[in-house]
Amino acid sequence: MSSEYEWKEPRPSRAKKAIPQSSHGHFVVQMVINDNDGSGGQISRCGSIAEYRTRMIALAEPDTVDVVEQVGPLYWLDDNNTRHEHYLDHVVHKADKRKLGLTDKPYRRVSNEFGDEITQVCQDGRAKRVIDELYLVTEYGHDPVTLFNADLMRGCRDIDPMADSEALIAIKEFPDVTALRLLVEMIGMGPRGFRALVRLIQSGNLVLMSNEKISHESLVMRVGCSSE
Incomplete structure (x- = not known):
């Protein structure tokens, strides 16, 4: 294998919602994905450590073709019938053409109200053919073994x-x-x-x-x- 490295400019982030490039006391990351074929790859950003871990695991799955961040806006209504925007943290594109939405939330912040929100978001996402299904991911979904292997796979x-x-x-x-x-x-x-x-x-x-x-x-x- 050649030790020469040729820099190729990666494609810009596809996020529809701004993700800060830096933050005090808060984890953010910018990484390049889809670059193992010699292309410049694709910039992918995460706004939290939870998002980063979920994305690493999704990228490591054998049937994952691509992962797009901050997809939206999708909409939901609160009890006062006020419409709100929701951006999906990840949409995972699978080899069988399925599109799986993933939204990260710390377990302590999961509530019935948030459950109602993502139920409506899922319905809107399906209607717009943005996703086929939506899953809530908490820190309990980040299996340490799976995460270790995902990190190793990215490094290799x-x-x-x-x-x-x-x-x-x-x-x-x-x-x-x-x-x-x-x-x-x-x-x-x-x-x-x-x-x-x-x-x-x-x-x-x-x-x-x-x-x-x-x-x-x-x-x-x-x-x-x-x-x-």
């Missing part, structure tokens, strides 16, 4: 044609359950081989045999094989 997302090719060859040599460590040794490219295997897990070509943090000792199986 850059393609490496030589290592990726060798990794595909290696997994075909093992028809049964295998430790990543053995596959890394077979690839013979050190950390590059491990990162290539992480990409195969994210793409769904390899599956973890248990819900655990990905490591060299993790057991995996190639999709299409049987462990019996």
Whole structure:
């Protein structure tokens, strides 16, 4: 893999609601997504640590095609019949064309009133074909293992044609359950081989045999094989 890096300007954020680029005492992030194909990628912004964690997990799912932030406005009415705007924190585009809305909220701030709000927002989003379904995400939806693996997958997302090719060859040599460590040794490219295997897990070509943090000792199986 070449050590040369060519900067390409990422596409601007698609958020329809402004997200501050910095804040005192409050977490905000700007990251680049959809850049693992060598393009400049897409700027993606988060206005809280909860939004960042949810987006990382959504991006790591094998069937995720894209995630768009701050989508809207969608509308809801309060008890006084006053109309309010709501912007979805994330709309996750899936390979089967589904569009899943996700809205983050700390558990302590979830109320019946907020439930009524997102019910109306979901109805408006469906009517406008912005989403197919809307889900509320609290901090309890951020499984530490899933989040660790999502962070690892993001760190390993850059393609490496030589290592990726060798990794595909290696997994075909093992028809049964295998430790990543053995596959890394077979690839013979050190950390590059491990990162290539992480990409195969994210793409769904390899599956973890248990819900655990990905490591060299993790057991995996190639999709299409049987462990019996």
